[in-house]
Amino acid sequence: MRSKSGILLHAIGLVLIIAFSLFPFYWMVSSSFKTQAQILASPPQWFFTPTLQNYADIFADAKVVNAIINSLIVATSTTLLAVALGTPAAFALARYEFKGKSDLWFWFISNRMTSPIVLALPVYLIAMYANLLDTHIVLILIYLTFNVPIVVWIVTDQFKSIPPDLEQAARLDGADQFTIFRKIYLPLGAPGIAVSAIFSFIFSWNELLYALVLTRRNVQTAPVVATSFMSGYELPWGKIMATGTVIVLPVTIFALIVSRHMVRGLTMGATK
Amino acid sequence: MSFLQLDTIKKTYGDVSVIKGVSFAAAKGEFVVFVGPSGCGKSTLLRMIAGLEDVTEGHLYIDGKDVTYEEPAKRELSMVFQSYALYPHMSVFENMAFGLRMAKVPEAEIKTRVTEAARILHLEPLLDRKPRALSGGQRQRVAIGRSIVRHPKIFLFDEPLSNLDAELRTQMRVEIAKLHRDLGTTMVYVTHDQVEAMTLADRIVVLRAGLVEQIGTPTELYDRPANTFVAGFIGSPKMNFIKASVTGVGSGSLTLANPSFVGGTLSVETVSTGRVKAGDTVIVGLRPEHLELNAAQPLLSLTLDFAENLGGATQLYSRSEGDIVAIVVHGRPDVKPGDTLRVGIEGRHIYLFDANGLAL
Ligand SMILES: Nc1ncnc2c1ncn2[C@@H]1O[C@H](COP(=O)(O)OP(=O)(O)OP(=O)(O)O)[C@@H](O)[C@H]1O
Numbered sequence: 210m211r212s213k214s215g216i217l218l219h220a221i222g223l224v225l226i227i228a229f230s231l232f233p234f235y236w237m238v239s240s241s242f243k244t245q246a247q248i249l250a251s252p253p254q255w256f257f258t259p260t261l262q263n264y265a266d267i268f269a270d271a272k273v274v275n276a277i278i279n280s281l282i283v284a285t286s287t288t289l290l291a292v293a294l295g296t297p298a299a300f301a302l303a304r305y306e307f308k309g310k311s312d313l314w315f316w317f318i319s320n321r322m323t324s325p326i327v328l329a330l331p332v333y334l335i336a337m338y339a340n341l342l343d344t345h346i347v348l349i350l351i352y353l354t355f356n357v358p359i360v361v362w363i364v365t366d367q368f369k370s371i372p373p374d375l376e377q378a379a380r381l382d383g384a385d386q387f388t389i390f391r392k393i394y395l396p397l398g399a400p401g402i403a404v405s406a407i408f409s410f411i412f413s414w415n416e417l418l419y420a421l422v423l424t425r426r427n428v429q430t431a432p433v434v435a436t437s438f439m440s441g442y443e444l445p446w447g448k449i450m451a452t453g454t455v456i457v458l459p460v461t462i463f464a465l466i467v468s469r470h471m472v473r474g475l476t477m478g479a480t481k
Numbered sequence: 482m483s484f485l486q487l488d489t490i491k492k493t494y495g496d497v498s499v500i501k502g503v504s505f506a507a508a509k510g511e512f513v514v515f516v517g518p519s520g521c522g523k524s525t526l527l528r529m530i531a532g533l534e535d536v537t538e539g540h541l542y543i544d545g546k547d548v549t550y551e552e553p554a555k556r557e558l559s560m561v562f563q564s565y566a567l568y569p570h571m572s573v574f575e576n577m578a579f580g581l582r583m584a585k586v587p588e589a590e591i592k593t594r595v596t597e598a599a600r601i602l603h604l605e606p607l608l609d610r611k612p613r614a615l616s617g618g619q620r621q622r623v624a625i626g627r628s629i630v631r632h633p634k635i636f637l638f639d640e641p642l643s644n645l646d647a648e649l650r651t652q653m654r655v656e657i658a659k660l661h662r663d664l665g666t667t668m669v670y671v672t673h674d675q676v677e678a679m680t681l682a683d684r685i686v687v688l689r690a691g692l693v694e695q696i697g698t699p700t701e702l703y704d705r706p707a708n709t710f711v712a713g714f715i716g717s718p719k720m721n722f723i724k725a726s727v728t729g730v731g732s733g734s735l736t737l738a739n740p741s742f743v744g745g746t747l748s749v750e751t752v753s754t755g756r757v758k759a760g761d762t763v764i765v766g767l768r769p770e771h772l773e774l775n776a777a778q779p780l781l782s783l784t785l786d787f788a789e790n791l792g793g794a795t796q797l798y799s800r801s802e803g804d805i806v807a808i809v810v811h812g813r814p815d816v817k818p819g820d821t822l823r824v825g826i827e828g829r830h831i832y833l834f835d836a837n838g839l840a841l
C-alpha cells in the first residue's frame with residue numbers, strides 16, 4: 210500500500226513536470242495572441258485581450274503559407290515512403306535468414322552514427338550535379354535516408370515479438386508470404402509502425418540543416434521560414450510565435466491520430 | 482497403402498541429428514499418439530508431417546501421394562499448436578474463417594462451416610470476441626475449431642492440453658475423443674502425458690531421442706512393453722524395477738535372487754528361459770498397482786519409507802536394498818514408516834527384462 214503522503218508527493222511531482230514541459234508551449238501560444246508591446250511588457254501580462262493580428266499577418270504572407278504546404282508535402286511523403294519501404298525490410302530482417310543480413314543490419318544502425326553536418330557538403334554537391342536543388346524530391350530522398358533506418362529498427366523489433374507460431378498457422382491456413390505480411394504482421398506491428406511514423410514525421414517536419422542547405426526560394430520548409438523572421442532589426446515576436454504555433458499544430462494532430470495505434474498487448478491472447 | 486506413411490524420416494539441424502530414422506504408418510481414421518520425454522523430437526516429427534520443417538532424409542506419404550516436398554497448405558492438414566497460435570487481432574469467427582478465406586471458399590459456405598464448428602465446440606456465443614477476451618479452455622476450442630472448418634485429411638495436435646488446469650484438461654480430453662469419434666478423421670496427437678496417450682490413442686508411438694522405441698495399442702504397450710524405457714513410460718505411477726541375479730534356469734521358469742525377495746529368491750514363470758543363464762543379471766518389473774499388501778503368499782519383504790494419502794487410495798514408498806518400490810493400494814492401510822511390508826503380486830503381472838533392458 211502506498212501512503213497518502215506518497216501519493217501526494219507523486220502528484221506534486223507530476224504537476225511540476227507537466228508545468229515545466231508545457232510552460233514554453235503555453236508561452237508560445239499565448240504570445241501569438243499578444244501585440245508586440247504586450248509581449249515585451251514587464252512584468253508579463255497574464256491577462257490580456259487576445260488579438261488575431263499576428264495570424265492575419267502570417268497567413269497574408271505567401272512565404273509562410275507556401276512553407277507550410279512544402280513541409281506538409283515533404284513530411285507526409287517521407288513518412289509514407291519510409292513506412293512503405295521500411296516495413297517489408299523489417300519483416301525480412303525479423304523472420305528470414307539470408308546472406309549479408311548482419312551487414313545490412315549494421316548499415317542500418319551505423320547510418321545514424323555520422324553527424325548530419327559532416328554529410329551536408331557532399332549531399333549538397335550531389336544534389337547540385339543531379340539538378341535536384343530546391344526541389345521536394347531532394348528533401349524527401351535525404352530524409353528517407355534518416356527515416357527508413359528508424360522505421361526498420363523499431364518495426365523489426367516489433368515484428369520479432371510476434372510469436373512465430375502465428376506465421377506457421379497462417380501458412381497451414383494457406384496464406385502466402387505477402388498475405389502473412391499484410392494480414393498478420395502489419396496489423397500486429399501497428400504500434401511500432403505508428404511510433405516510427407511519428408518519429409519520421411516529426412523529424413522531417415522539424416529538420417532545419419538540410420532544409421537550409423538544399424532549398425532556395427521555391428521549397429523552403431516551415432522551420433526555414435520561421436528562422437527567416439529573425440533576420441531584421443526588430444524581432445517580430447508575435448509573428449514568430451504565431452508561426453511556431455502553426456508549425457506545431459500539424460505534428461500534434463498527426464501524433465494524436467497515429468497514437469491511437471500505440472496500444473500495448475496487441476498480441477495478447479495469441480498464445481496461452 | 483496406408484493413409485499416412487513415414488518412411489525412414491530423418492531430421493538434422495546442422496550437425497545435430499534430431500530424428501534418426503522414423504518409419505511408421507497409420508490407417509485412415511486412426512488416432513495415433515506420439516509420446517516421449519521432453520526433447521525427444523515429437524514436435525519436430527509432427528511439424529515435418531505438417532510441412533513446417535523440411536525433411537532431411539526419407540519420404541512422407543499422405544493418402545498414397547508423396548508429399549515430402551509439398552507446400553504445407555497443399556497437404557490438406559490442419560494443426561493445433563502447443564501455443565494456440567490464434568490470430569489475436571481477429572475475432573473468433575475470423576480466426577476460424579481465415580483458412581477458408583485463403584482457399585477462396587464462398588462467403589455463404591464459410592458462414593455455414595464456421596457456425597457448424599462453433600456449434601460442435603460450444604463457441605456460438607463467443608464468435609465476435611477477440612482471443613484476449615477468452616479463457617484458456619475457450620482459446621483451445623477456437624484453435625480446434627480453426628482446424629475443423631477446413632475439413633482436413635489429417636488433424637495434427639501438438640500438446641494441445643499442456644497448459645490447461647487438471648479439470649479442464651480432463652474435460653477437453655474427453656471432447657477431443659468425442660470429436661474423433663464424430664468426425665472419424667485421422668489424428669496425430671503429440672503429448673508427454675501418458676494418461677492422454679492411453680485414453681485417446683488407437684495406437685501409441687513411443688519415441689526416445691529421435692528413435693521409435695515401440696509402436697502398439699495402449700494395451701499392448703502396457704502389457705508387453707518392449708523394454709524398460711517403454712515399461713517405465715507407460716503406466717502411472719512408474720513401474721518399479723528391481724535388479725536380480727539368475728540362480729537357476731528351469732524349464733519354463735527362472736529362479737532369481739535379491740535380498741528383498743521373501744526367502745532371498747523368487748521363482749518366475751517365463752517362456753524365454755533360453756535367453757539367460759545362471760549368473761546373469763535380469764531386471765524385474767513390478768507395476769505399483771499390481772502389488773498387494775498382506776498377500777496370502779508374499780513375494781517381497783519391504784520396509785516402508787513413507788505413505789501418501791491420495792484420498793481414495795494410498796501410495797506407499799518402500800525400500801529394499803537401495804531400490805525404491807512404490808505400491809498403490811485402495812483405502813488407507815494401517816501402516817507407518819519403518820514397518821515391514823509383506824507384498825504379493827500375481828505371477829502373470831511380473832515383467833522380466835534382460836540386463837540391457839530388453840523384454841525377455
Ligand atoms: N531449430 C532447431 N535447431 C536446433 N535444434 C533444434 C531446433 N528445433 C528443435 N531442436 C532440437 O530438437 C530436439 C527435439 O525438439 P522437439 O521440439 O521436437 O522436442 P519435443 O519432443 O517436442 O519436446 P517437448 O516435449 O519439450 O515439446 C530438441 O533437443 C531440440 O533442442
Ligand SMILES: [Mg+2]
Pocket residue numbers: 523524525563639640
Ligand atoms: Mg514439443
